[in-house]
Amino acid sequence: MAESKIMNVLLCGIGGQGVLTASEILAEAAILAGHDVKKTEVAGMAQRGGVVTSHLRFGPKVFSPAIPPGQADVLLAFELAEGLRWISHLKPEGIALVNTMRVIPPVVSTGLFSYPDDPLADIRAAGNRMAPIDAGGIARELGNSRLVNSIMLGAVADALPFEPGAIKACLVKRFSAKKPELGEVNARAFEAGRAAALAAAKAA
Amino acid sequence: MTIKTPPPAGTRLMMSGNEAVARAAWESGLALASAYPGTPSTEILEELTQYPDLSAQWAVNEKVALEVAIGAAVAGSRSMAAMKQVGVNVAADPLMSQSLAGVVGGLVLVVADDVGLSSSQNEQDTRFWGRFAHIPVIEPADAQEAYEMMKQAFELSEKFETIVILRMTTRVCHVKSLVTVGERRAKNSEGGFTYDPNRWVLVPSTAKRRLPIQAEREKALKAESEKSPLNFVEPGSDKRLGFVTSGPGYLHVKETFPDAPVMKLGLSHPAPFEAIRAFAGTVERLVVVEETEKILETELKAEGIGCTGKDILPSNGELAPEILAPAIAKLLGEPVPVRKVTHDAATLFPRPPTMCVGCPHLGVYYTLSRLRRQVTIAGDIGCYTLGALHPWKALDTTTCMGASMTMALGLDKGRLPKDADKSVVAVIGDSTFLHMGIQGLLNLVYNKGNATVLILDNHTVGMTGGQDHPGTGKDAYGMPAPKVDFMKLVEALGVKPERIHKVNPYMMPLLFKTLKDEMAIPEVSVIITDQPCVLIEDHERFAPFTVVEADCTGCGNCLKTGCPAILVRKREKLVKNGKEQELAFVDIDISGCTGCGLCTETCGPDAIKRMIPKAAKEVQAHG
Ligand SMILES: Cc1ncc(C[n+]2csc(CCOP(=O)(O)OP(=O)(O)O)c2C)c(N)n1
Numbered sequence: 105m106a107e108s109k110i111m112n113v114l115l116c117g118i119g120g121q122g123v124l125t126a127s128e129i130l131a132e133a134a135i136l137a138g139h140d141v142k143k144t145e146v147a148g149m150a151q152r153g154g155v156v157t158s159h160l161r162f163g164p165k166v167f168s169p170a171i172p173p174g175q176a177d178v179l180l181a182f183e184l185a186e187g188l189r190w191i192s193h194l195k196p197e198g199i200a201l202v203n204t205m206r207v208i209p210p211v212v213s214t215g216l217f218s219y220p221d222d223p224l225a226d227i228r229a230a231g232n233r234m235a236p237i238d239a240g241g242i243a244r245e246l247g248n249s250r251l252v253n254s255i256m257l258g259a260v261a262d263a264l265p266f267e268p269g270a271i272k273a274c275l276v277k278r279f280s281a282k283k284p285e286l287g288e289v290n291a292r293a294f295e296a297g298r299a300a301a302l303a304a305a306k307a308a
Numbered sequence: 309m310t311i312k313t314p315p316p317a318g319t320r321l322m323m324s325g326n327e328a329v330a331r332a333a334w335e336s337g338l339a340l341a342s343a344y345p346g347t348p349s350t351e352i353l354e355e356l357t358q359y360p361d362l363s364a365q366w367a368v369n370e371k372v373a374l375e376v377a378i379g380a381a382v383a384g385s386r387s388m389a390a391m392k393q394v395g396v397n398v399a400a401d402p403l404m405s406q407s408l409a410g411v412v413g414g415l416v417l418v419v420a421d422d423v424g425l426s427s428s429q430n431e432q433d434t435r436f437w438g439r440f441a442h443i444p445v446i447e448p449a450d451a452q453e454a455y456e457m458m459k460q461a462f463e464l465s466e467k468f469e470t471i472v473i474l475r476m477t478t479r480v481c482h483v484k485s486l487v488t489v490g491e492r493r494a495k496n497s498e499g500g501f502t503y504d505p506n507r508w509v510l511v512p513s514t515a516k517r518r519l520p521i522q523a524e525r526e527k528a529l530k531a532e533s534e535k536s537p538l539n540f541v542e543p544g545s546d547k548r549l550g551f552v553t554s555g556p557g558y559l560h561v562k563e564t565f566p567d568a569p570v571m572k573l574g575l576s577h578p579a580p581f582e583a584i585r586a587f588a589g590t591v592e593r594l595v596v597v598e599e600t601e602k603i604l605e606t607e608l609k610a611e612g613i614g615c616t617g618k619d620i621l622p623s624n625g626e627l628a629p630e631i632l633a634p635a636i637a638k639l640l641g642e643p644v645p646v647r648k649v650t651h652d653a654a655t656l657f658p659r660p661p662t663m664c665v666g667c668p669h670l671g672v673y674y675t676l677s678r679l680r681r682q683v684t685i686a687g688d689i690g691c692y693t694l695g696a697l698h699p700w701k702a703l704d705t706t707t708c709m710g711a712s713m714t715m716a717l718g719l720d721k722g723r724l725p726k727d728a729d730k731s732v733v734a735v736i737g738d739s740t741f742l743h744m745g746i747q748g749l750l751n752l753v754y755n756k757g758n759a760t761v762l763i764l765d766n767h768t769v770g771m772t773g774g775q776d777h778p779g780t781g782k783d784a785y786g787m788p789a790p791k792v793d794f795m796k797l798v799e800a801l802g803v804k805p806e807r808i809h810k811v812n813p814y815m816m817p818l819l820f821k822t823l824k825d826e827m828a829i830p831e832v833s834v835i836i837t838d839q840p841c842v843l844i845e846d847h848e849r850f851a852p853f854t855v856v857e858a859d860c861t862g863c864g865n866c867l868k869t870g871c872p873a874i875l876v877r878k879r880e881k882l883v884k885n886g887k888e889q890e891l892a893f894v895d896i897d898i899s900g901c902t903g904c905g906l907c908t909e910t911c912g913p914d915a916i917k918r919m920i921p922k923a924a925k926e927v928q929a930h931g
């Protein structure tokens with residue numbers, strides 16, 4: 105496969121976590137930066153707790169919409185085990201930003217399957233650069249569990265080839281359109297996520 | 309109504325293929341669109357309801373959708389029908405015949421193929437219909453192409469007076485990319501319906517007369533395809549292989565082999581054989597990359613054009629770079645790229661789709677699972693198909709829409725001695741019943757079948773995200789519309805009034821008793837449930853329930869409702885009378901719980917209690 109100047113960002117999580125919204129915001133920022141963009145979702149039955157992924161590709165000219173296994177530059181995981189599920193999609197030099205929150209599905213809860221004991225260790229074992237983000241904890245501190253999405257966007261901001269401020273602006277614009285206060289709250293969440301990712305990178 | 313002012317011409321928008329098709333249809337002067345929902349096509353019609361000056365309609369099924377569009381096109385207007393791949397099977401009757409008579413106003417049949425099988429009962433390739441019905445097939449690769457080709461499809465349709473198929477796939481429908489939009493052309497206004505029984509009345513003599521016209525048209529389309537700008541060659545420096553491809557296959561080829569010459573087919577049927585022959589002459593070897601079946605390759609070989617294709621590539625699923633690269637490397641005798649798998653995802657637990665928290669179908673399947681040994685359950689397609697899964701396992705068959713009613717009759721009349729004592733139950737959703745179930749129920753009654761029919765009326769098409777239908781009282785725009793009365797409808801089909809019941813599916817004791825009673829009566833009974841899908845506006849949430857820890861005995865009964873808000877807190881093993889027993893103590897996720905109360909009916913020790921509204925609010929604010 106030819107080397108390309110295309111940036112591949114894979115977002116993963118569970119239906120209802122805001123993966124698709126996050127992907128749209130990143131796409132918007134990429135368009136504003138002058139890139140050609142393709143975005144594709146593989147949502148099982150998204151509303152019902154299934155696995156959701158969004159493939160975002162941008163660069164001078166994007167052909168195939170889906171990121172082939174082993175080709176992602178960045179993995180943004182909204183749930184811990186989902187981070188592990190998709191870790192193999194990363195390039196060896198790729199980076200993973202993983203929310204350490206666990207969402208237990210009914211098949212685990214009812215005892216048919218088990219949730220891995222320490223997914224973070226398994227993700228580490230895969231050998232990529234990785235930053236664990238306690239987005240749930242940060243959201244709680246900020247007083248709103250719905251902020252996970254914006255925290256994760258902040259976490260990924262410094263791993264992308266454009267100004268972090270550009271993503272923040274798209275984020276704020278979207279939320280301010282609903283309610284001005286929401287823009288502010290989400291901007292704070294974004295910065296908290298960014299700080300967490302930078303701290304995690306230093307610690308590693 | 310939510311009609312907006314469409315973004316002006318020249319705007320560059322991030323659009324999905326479905327959105328692009330809708331925009332292009334509006335720009336083409338579309339007068340009418342009719343569709344039945346189905347992934348991945350559903351959003352096309354939903355999008356169209358936002359455009360002014362056209363009529364977008366939900367049809368009860370795909371045959372109806374296509375016939376409505378045919379009527380409009382025969383009247384002289386531009387029209388379209390949209391559906392998923394299996395919808396064309398339902399619409400095949402009008403498609404095959406109207407191909408002889410053709411159209412006056414442009415008619416584009418937009419079909420979305422589920423390549424990769426993420427949400428269908430099969431993966432059929434719509435391109436076959438173009439061959440079968442002698443109509444052209446156009447295949448876009450991404451949203452910009454979907455936009456442009458939809459417009460060209462209307463032109464082609466009017467020029468050749470034929471229905472045109474725009475064949476999309478999941479990767480075209482749902483991928484978003486940048487599209488530059490244009491101006492709207494005025495709707496057709498000249499002409500009108502022309503009296504012409506020799507064309508519009510397809511009796512045998514008419515059809516016979518139209519056959520040579522159809523053949524002539526196909527010949528002319530072949531010539532068109534040879535010179536169409538939709539079919540073009542992109543030269544490349546590495547001439548060891550040349551690719552002929554269409555749809556997203558083109559993108560995968562360009563991604564994987566940027567230096568190879570490519571012949572891209574937009575108007576892929578009829579294929580431009582002479583142009584392909586010429587292209588083949590410029591490369592060492594020709595490779596056909598087509599999703600999914602071996603169609604073009606077979607035709608090329610019949611034309612004497614040597615090529616490789618399905619001998620090295622799969623006939624199902626996407627031909628993504630990770631599939632193409634190794635197959636082609638092998639063909640060229642090059643080392644096959646190996647990728648180090650850093651973690652095997654197959655070792656991880658799955659996240660299968662589940663019914664929603666508090667779904668009105670839960671009570672039905674809990675009840676059916678209690679009667680499991682006494683029934684054979686003919687199922688249908690919708691959210692309720694999930695009833696086949698754990699923990700209910702209360703669905704025995706699913707084939708296609710409407711097949712529950714009909715297969716129930718066959719299961720009844722065709723039973724062998726082993727099943728003599730079993731009752732036959734048929735389960736069908738409201739939209740599916742209106743789509744194709746009415747005829748089946750009529751047939752079941754007429755042929756004196758013995759089955760108990762459950763119509764799960766959740767006031768929406770849940771499976772595809774909550775669309776309206778004739779049973780919801782709203783049209784595609786959300787405006788009031790006549791509403792069918794299911795009780796009266798089934799009575800009119802011949803079900804005896806005393807055999808028709810409406811039951812609240814959250815009241816399981818009543819549901820259980822009604823079901824048991826009706827199963828014992830050897831004629832057709834109908835039980836209609838009447839509670840809304842939790843994802844639609846009509847649904848009302850109540851204060852959530854919680855489990856009193858001290859009272860929970862760990863029996864695990866409530867888990868058998870399958871409500872995803874009920875979680876296991878702790879597991880224990882108990883030895884009682886020498887038998888080992890698994891205990892599961894539970895908790896309820898109060899932020900998800902809709903307060904439906906279903907699980908309380910399964911709890912012996914009465915450990916599930918409603919939270920007082922104030923406390924519930926506090927917890928939610930903190931959760
Ligand atoms: C011929 C055909 N058209 C469309 C579909 C897609 N589809 C599957 S089930 C369904 C309708 C489900 O609605 P309903 O019967 O009301 O059940 P619910 O999902 O609401 O429980 C649709 C549109 C299909 N499988 N086959």
Ligand code: SF4
Binds near residue numbers: 667691770843
């Ligand atoms: S979408 Fe509606 S019908 Fe489907 S599972 Fe959810 S609540 Fe039930």
Ligand code: SF4
Binds near residue numbers: 902
């Ligand atoms: S009351 Fe019970 S069954 Fe109903 S939503 Fe809550 S947990 Fe689920």
